[in-house]
Amino acid sequence: MPIIETYLALTLAKALAEPFCMVIEKIRDMAEEELYGEDKIKQDLLELQMKLEMEEITEEEYMMAEAALMERLEEGRRRGGEE
Amino acid sequence: MSAFLANPNLKLIIFGGKGGSGKTTSAAATALHLSKPDPKKRILAMSTDPAHSLGDSFNITIDNKITAINENVWGLEIDSNELLEEYKARHGGVIKKIADRGTYFDKEDIEDFFTQSLPGLDEVMAIIRIADLLKAREYDLIILDTAPTGHTMVLLSLPEQMEKWIHLMDMLMEKHRFVMKTMVGRYRRDECDEFIDSQMEDVRRVRRLLTDATTTEFVPVTIPEPMSIFEIQKAIETLKGYNIPVNSIIVNRVTGRERECPFCSARSEQGERYMQEIEQKFAPYNLVKLPLFPHQIRGESLTEYAQILFEERKYTPPARAEVLPQVTPLAKGGLSDPRSESRTSILNILKKEFVIFGGKGGVGKTSIAAASALYLAQHKPDRKVLAFSTDPAHALSDSFEQHIGNHITPISGLDNLYALEIDGTQMLEDFKQDYRDVIDEIFEKFLGGSGVDVRFDREILQELLSVTPPGLDELMSLRKIMELMKEGDYDLFVLDSAASGHLLRFLELPHLVRDWLKSGFKLLTKYRGVVKLTKATELLLDLSRDIRRILEVFSNPQGTEFVMITIPEEMGVAEMGDLAVSVANLKIPSFHTIINMIIPPTDCGFCVAKSKEQQRYIQEIEAKSPDHAIIYIPLLPHEIRGLENLSELAGIMFGE
Known part of the structure; x- marks a missing residue:
């Protein structure tokens, strides 16, 4: 019975693919968290501020890096809103 | 006995x-x-x-x-x-x-x-x-x-x-x-x-x-x-x-x-x-x-x-004649001020944010600081003035004839003059209370696990919290100044400092704290993957910015002035020289020198003998401070205590 076989084959394929997709999704989430997660951005910002206080970067470099971080924060919030 | x-x-x-x-x-x-x-x-x-x-x-x-x-x-x-x-x-x-x-x-x-x-x-x-x-x-x-x-x-x-x-x-x-x-x-x-x-x-x-x-x-x-x-x-x-x-x-x-x-x-x-x-x-x-x-x-x-x-x-x-048998008494009529523009120039301190009075012990720092704070408050009614003592042996209470202590206290009779005498030990307790959450965070992050380390670490951290750091009075004074500057309630701070040696330690402290903070940040960035101390990092960052602001204010001639006080005696002059060099190295602006306790002209043998000796040192001070406007203040026949006496001293100092 081709219909049943097809159904079984598809179910099997789905069962095999699902964990793979979950991993992909997880990786995507982690990447997004890494890029747009507020906690991460906050830590990056603190690190940036420490670098400024240690005089490892100039005020100008700090401003540029801070602007980039804020952009990431906004992007993260936008993505969060879309979902 | x-x-x-x-x-x-x-x-x-x-x-x-x-x-x-x-x-x-x-x-x-x-x-x-x-x-x-x-x-x-x-x-x-x-x-x-x-x-x-x-x-x-x-x-x-x-x-x-x-x-x-x-x-x-x-x-x-x-x-x-x-x-x-x-x-x-x-x-x-x-x-x-x-x-x-x-x-x-x-x-x-x-x-x-x-x-x-x-x-x-x-x-x-x-x-x-x-x-x-x-x-x-x-x-x-x-x-x-x-x-x-x-x-x-x-x-x-x-x-x-x-x-x-x-x-x-x-x-x-x-x-x-x-x-x-x-x-x-x-x-x-x-x-x-x-x-x-x-x-x-x-x-x-x-x-x-x-x-x-x-x-x-x-x-x-x-x-x-x-x-x-x-x-x-x-x-x-x-x-x-x-x-x-x-x-x-x-x-x-x-x-x-x-x-x-x-x-x-x-x-x-x-x-x-x-x-x-x-x-x-x-x-x-x-x-x-x-x-x-x-x-x-x-x-x-x-x-x-x-x-x-x-x-x-x-x-x-010694009998009068023995002291100085043949000396011409100095001219009477008050102290002549060879640099009358000095008095006009000292008025510039009215415009500053920070005025620090420093010199050897016993040269009259507290009296002059209190008198100046009073004068500034009286002449700038729109500015709030805080007289602030950083010497662990405080004397402002005595000068203002009013109990001051570890709280900002309004000086009676004026509505824009306040005073404060820091108590380092008390402030350390306040500090621990204020930053309870940061301390808790450190405890939690370091002691969250279990095992051998926890028992020892908890004991060590607890012990660490109970010890008093060295230089406590200076550290706490600095912290209080930063806090007050941040709050922006006062327009002018008049500092009655500890005697020269410890005043220098106090003035060096912002640089020293900044170096420690840099080391702290280095550690925090290095171990960021291992332990996240968000609150502690934020606190240190705040501290670092405040220190930077203090250093900016301290080195800004518009904002800060260090006023040197000395007396015409060998040790006063010697200490003044050392202090001046250190203040210049720290880039703290200084334009005025006050020579205090000058014996006024009389024809008494004792006074004349003292005065003659003083004249030599006055000349030495003048030669040592070519770029400074010099203010000459006589030794007063009475003590300087209470608003009336302080006003009199301020009058002499600011030329009224």
Whole structure:
């Protein structure tokens, strides 16, 4: 019975693919968290501020890096809103 | 009551009191006098005041090396930074090993911390130096010439604190000992344990000596003036708490019944009043009175001073003719000010945000700071002025004749003048309370796991919270200033600072804290993957920004001014020179020098003799400060206390 076989084959394929997709999704989430997660951005910002206080970067470099971080924060919030 | 320092078994004599009361002179004269009866007795006169004047007093260059004064007297002026370097060279390896075993930091982190300096170093190194000297037993008697009262009390409380620090080191080792016992079955003591034990023994030896009435004596030195009396009264109370023995009190500059000169007569009347107060307040003690001399006591004249001190001869004031037989009295009619523009120029401090008054102890810093704050408040009714004392022996209350203490207190009669006297210990408690959440975060992040580490770490962290850091008063003053600047409630801060040595330590502190913060940030970034201390990081970042702001304000000529105060005497002039160099190195703007306590023109022999001596130093000060506007303030015939007297002083200073 081709219909049943097809159904079984598809179910099997789905069962095999699902964990793979979950991993992909997880990786995507982690990447997004890494890029747009507020906690991460906050830590990056603190690190940036420490670098400024240690005089490892100039005020100008700090401003540029801070602007980039804020952009990431906004992007993260936008993505969060879309979902 | 036994005679002055009659106990032949004394091993340690400490002279202490307000700046300018004659501590150094008394210490130097005592050393010379006690060396005479027994040439085999080895005596070391040692100065622990970061602004040393022992060498000036002996008229010999001493510095940070033991220098022979005569056959059996040596002098030493300790340099805490040099001593720290020696200490690090000697014990650095062991300390690093203990830190490596007991903390999570790696060798590189520890090395980084090791390059930093410490606040409150002068007192710590003084105790360590004394401990070393006691251990070596090279001297039969050590005579200490100390910093003005506040910091001397810090010094004397230190052995107890240091025992806690050493205990903390021992706790750091405990984890290592436990692990070794568990793994190897037994623990073998090594150089770290030896070091901790020997340091503890050294500090305990100092503490035992300090409180041993058979071998130690603290000699308060005062003059018949209210602030000086108040300081030794407080000191004696504190000394009782530490069980440090006091038998005699030196009262310097006791005036006779001069009635010929109206100026001397006014001053001696006032002196007599305070002399009575001294006799009442300190009745149980042996009061050793020394006269006001018409000349300075330095070098050879120390012998004369010592003879009166040890009651070997009575002081007879020289007859007028003997003092200065043929001298033309100075012109009458007040002090002429050769630089009248100076008075206009000093008005510029009205526009600043920060005015710091500094100079040797006893030059009149508190009176001038209080008078200036009052003047500024009266003449700028729209600006809120805060007079702020950073000297642990506060005197603002006395100047304003109003209790001030550790809270911002409005000065009665004005609605824009406030005052504050910092209490470092109290503020440390407030600090711990304010940052409870940060402390909790550190506890939670470090102690969240389980196992051996937790037990030890919790104990170490708890112990760490209970110890008092060195340089507490300076650190807390700095923190309070930063807090107040941030809040922006006050437009002008007038700082009544500690005497020059410790004022410098205070002014250097922002740089020092900034270096520590940089090391802290380095660690936080390095271990960011391991431990996230968000609140602590935010706190340190805030601190770092505030420090940067302070450094900006301190170095901005529009915002800050350091006003040098001096008196026309050898030691005043010498200290002024050292202070000026350091202030310039710290890039703190300074445009004015105040010469205080100038004897006004009279035709009295005593005044003329003093005045002539002063003129020489006035010229020296003028030559030393070519870029400074100089303000000349006469010695007033009465004390400066209360708003009326302060207004009078301000009037002279600002030219009204």
